[in-house]
Amino acid sequence: MTAITDITDMSDIADNTLADSGKPQRGIQSLDNTGQLLAALVAAGRPLPLGELARAAGMVPAKAFPHLVSLQKIGLLSRDASGDFLAGPLGLELGLIALQRLSPTREAEPEVIALAHATGLSVAMAVHGPLGPTVIRLEESARPQHVSLRVGTVLSMVNTAIGRTVAAHLSADVLAGALAQDAIRMAGVAPDTVLSADGTLQAHYAERLRGVREAGIDNAVSRPVPGIDTLAAPVFDHTGALAVVIAVMGSSGSFDSDTGSDTATVVRQAAQRLSWRFGAPA
Structure with missing residues (x-):
């Protein structure tokens, strides 16, 4: 028994050594396919x-088919009534396990940092907290800016891009209660x-929120801080609910804060990647 344990331990050490060496490890070609x-x-x-x-994977159908049969057998894939391949029960279970382990704020951190570097602007991340849209992360720009937002700041759902982006994706009853505060x-x-x-939304505000949902982004010019513009976009979770809002902020005139600008596209793309x-529905 001791000998077996020793061999197992040596195997673990060898695996760890290979992993730490930085050298590519040899896998199984068929599994790679x-x-x-x-x-x-x-x-x-x-x-x-x-x-x-098969074409999408760069294979001929005759080569792909045996792999797909095996994937069906273990439940990673299944076939619908038309014979098309889709996720099987085991694949769905693995996906649910991964989703349950996700922490949106933690997972969004690298994207927030990358967005700040890509745009040269400050980037905020906010969630809908007990008091309303609340800033939970702020990555400062390398360029000096007078941005008075701080972690913990709770923002208006009417006069800020972050707040309107949150408001645009709340149910009517929840939004009405939130607006009261x-x-x-x-x-x-x-x-x-x-x-x-x-208790219904006034037409001008309802129209603004509809525009936010359609565009997938909102902007605020010199609000809530005079001289600071903002672009904010929603990030959704696997249930389709709002998870977080990410926003870039910078001095007015230092970037194009229009919702059709290149900067807006970069922000939207970051939100879509997150x-x-x-696991948000398409």
């Missing part, structure tokens, strides 16, 4: 027939500014 098929199916985002899936937030307003007597990472 199988991985190409899985990656192609994920990239497509929909069920695929044999021929199309807007006056206590940074740049907040009295409820009757955007809420009618019957949504994909969190």
Whole structure:
């Protein structure tokens, strides 16, 4: 028994040594090919027939088919009524385990840092907290800027891009209750500014939120801080609910803060990458 334990320990040491050496480790070629098929199916985002899936993975169907049969046998893939390949029960279980382990704020950290470097602007990340849209992360720009936001700042749902982006993705009843407290937030307003007597949204505010949902981004010019512009985009989780909002901020005139600008595209793309990472529906 001791000899077996020693051999196992030596094997573990050898594996760790290989991993630490930085040298590429030799895998199993057939499994690498199988991985190409899985990656192609994920990239497509929909069920695929044999021929199309094989082409996407760079294989001929005759080579791909045995791999797909094995993937079906172990439950990683299955086939629908049309014979197209899609995720199987084991594949779905593995995906759910990965989603359960995700921490949106932790997973978004590298994207926030990369966005700050790519744009040269400050980047904030916010969530819908108990008091409203709350800044939980702030990556400062390398260029000096007078941005008065701090971690813990709670923002208006009416006068800030981050707040409107949160508001645009809340249910009507939750939003109405949240707007009742807007006056206590940074740049907040009295409820009757955007809420009618019957509790429905006033037309101008409802239209603005609809535009935020359609564009996938919102902007604020010199608000809530005079001289500072903001672009904010939503990030969704695997249930389709809002997970976080990411936003870039910079001095007015130092970047194009229009929602159709190149900077806006970069922000939207970062948000979309994170949504994909969190398993958000297409």
